Amino acid sequence: MANHTPTPPAWADRLLAWLCPPHLLEELLGDLHEQFAEQVTDLGEQKARQLYVVEIVKFIRPYFLKRRVGHFAQPMSIPVSQGAHRFKTNEFPQPFFLHPDMLRNYAKIAFRTLWRSKGYATINVVGLAVAFCISLFLFLIAYLQLTFDSFHEDGDRIFQTYFFSNDPEQASRSAGMPLPLMPALKTDYPEIEAAARFIVVRKSLVEYKGRYFDKSVYLTDPDFFKLFSFPLRKGNPESALRDLSNVVISENMAQTLFGIEDPMGKPVELGSDGNRKQYIVSGVLADAPYNSTIHYDALIRVENLPDYQSAKDSWGASSHQVFVKLPPNIDQTTFESRLKAFAVKYFHGSLDDLKKKGAKPDERGDVFAVRLQKLADVHFGRELSGGKGAPIALIYVLMGIAFFILLIACINFINLSVARSFTRAKEVGIRKSLGALKKQLFVQIWGESTVICLIGFGVGLLLSYLLLPVFNATFDSKLTLDYVAQPGFIGLMLLVFALITFVAGGYPAWQMAKFNPVEVLKGKISLKRPGILRNSLIVTQFTLSCLLTCCTIIALQQIDFLRQQPLGFQKEQVISIPVGSQVNGRQVLQRLRNKLASDPTVLAITGSGVNLGKGKDRVTARGVLGITYKGKDIATDWLLVDYDYLKTLNIKLLAGRDFDRAYPTDSVNRVVITESMARMMGEANAVGTLLRDDHDTSGVKSQIIGIISDFHLYSLADENKPITMHLSHNEAIHYVFVRVAPQNLANSMDKLKNVWKEVAPQSEFMGSFLDENVDAWYQDEEMLSRVFSLAASIAILLSCIGLFAIALMVIEQRTKEIGIRKVLGASTPTIILVLSKDFIKLVIIALGIAIPLAWYGMHTWLKGYPFRIEISAWVFVVVALAAILITFATVSFHSIKAALMNPVKSLRSE
């Protein structure tokens, strides 16, 4: 009790400071405190505190408030006429610390300080600019992906329908709908605001005045315009698709077909060979933005589907997507529960089948159900789109990397500021002893950081503007800075910027403002104080860099592994040509065979329904046949080929024979299967057996004539299915493969191009070598690994810049120590070791954290691949050695300089 001096409540003082004109504050506070001290003796502490607060509340009077407000309005004006003499005293008015004049002063001082310490400022600006630039790109990619389809009005009310069936083997979802579903939905549920079918077809031929184009023509319903908010530039949304012969085209297509002509009412011919029809342009629709799932060139009515009449009442076939728009007062769950009755009414067949197989209702009580998927999720729904959707995890990884890089830049910033604060401690001490307030110092130092951040941000933006074309080219992306101007993105950037300035600038400023001037001026602030913070930040930095490096190397190894895998066919020397929709593939193939029959450089020619790898047309298709064979469920790729397929691709025949023109029945009901297919069928000698479905009693059964070794029809990232190959007279051949002689491949390609002009004049030649196509399979992984590599190198670069600068400062502060060590006989290597040791220790700790994390992360990632590498330990060893070596190199750059310095120089100043 004896030591306890009662003090008035501090918050009340702050209240007064806020209420009272600043130049009167000191005397008033003094009086109040004096009175308080008296009242404590007279009335006791508690009562005194109460009275103190009452007293302060009484200061809320017009007299004080008016003067306070006046003080802001006219900062420095003091009534000269009457009150002037009271400032004859040696007291200066204390301005409010965020006074505009002071702010100007802070800015001026900030620029001068930065100008003086150019090296420090440059390192920070460069670091921040690079980090901003890269993370801007990454955020932009992520933002574009995450805002997919978000431009539709009422997007939260638009849904895609899908089937859910709780199959006992595996619950499955599918977005392929039968044609009669949408009309039935609309009849049974009149509350649905709009519903449209959406059939995504292959590129389709468009003819206008004898010119041919390949365009994406989509089949849909008139409700399309009520459903989505793609603006109709010309035409009336009510009537644009009223007629079956109406076609609505995109602005882009209008430009290519008609140029400056008005397209409205003009006839165009659409459709693939033998199935062409004339349509009348009835509307021009704005081009779909980049972040739209739906990309169209032209829209026509669903009823134009070639086999619409026969399929329109068939509930079994599933061919297209259906989108519905619910009214605002019905939510998804409510409507899904209403759809239960719908499933029972139209799908009792499927229901019975499932029940027979022993399917149990899921947690929502459904065995088979029609459900809804939000439009916003469609882009990410890999399951419903057949694996085509964007992997949302990848987007989070990108955002995480962007965040990591920003974090590393921030850590540099904090570390450098804290390290520099010791060289600036004297300045702070002197400012304080001259009467600067803590908050003034805070604002001043924080202002300097903000200036650096602002410059860094500006340079970063400039950098991204300049580098955008390079980035787009390298990563095959279509980013534009237009998206940067969107409010959501601006908000995100502002948030990031605010966070960086507050955290990275605020913390060191706060630390410095706290310095005790007496200790600083006595030289008592030691170097060791920020050790833990600085060290943990360096550890974090290096953990992130090493993590990214390990992941990059492993990802690259995996991609390389996928590429190196034997595919079961020989991809070299084979040119693949997409036939296109303008010509008949079968005819082109025949003409090509005739033309090249005598050419010695052409070794073999064949055709197929499916490309190998990703060709220049970027189309992938897959036909899978599911059959029940002797009680076993078998899923096999159902592949259309032509004669010489095995010869062209060098696929090994294991038993039986290849398709042969000598056997006329080969093109009707003969199949060649792969080893794994034979294994699945459980036939020891499959050649000669009939491939049949247990349930299918009618139809022609295919006889197996040959067994070939397994080959990869699709990317190794996808699961491999057994393959059954068949010939056909009438199924369309979409790709032609030509095996050429190994000498002068480029020449062969040119020759083929010329021949192509003769055999298929309407179709653009899009030939490419199969090995390129196969590489294109892995473009997602490729892109991922490129992003990883870029991020990892930037992370390492930034970490090293930070380390470099910190080492410089630490060594500067330890010059005397080094001098003394030298005088006492330490050798140059010893000194370098002493100086580098601390940093290397930190990097080793970082490695200890990063390696297990990297191992776990990549182990999880690799699990997604049916064919994958084992993570080998040498990756980590190499990364660890490299990290230590880089650290040592960075630090020793300064250490060597310091160690070689003449100790007389460093010690003389004292």
Add this chain to the structure above:
Amino acid sequence: MGRAYLGEFEELVLLAVAVLQGDAYGVVIAAELKQRTNRISSLSGVHIALYRLEEKGFVSSELGGATMNRGGHRKRLFTVTATGRQTLNEMRIVHNDLWDSIPTPSLA
């Protein structure tokens, strides 16, 4: 009248400043007033009066020393100026005149 107006409370404060003779600052003045008039005056009130008096030129002020029980804050010491003194004198004469003019029939 040509001279500045002086309110009742202001007059009391001005008198207190005069009484305290160069040692006059907020708390002391408030204490003096409380002791002599037996009315509790808030510090804010006293200060407003003092500042008004200063603006009218009746008192002048300078910053004095800080003490521990003031939390290290300095005090502002007020002294009566010549104008102030003159005004007080005039006030006193007016008061006295008025008093003297009261008819006193019951004066013993």
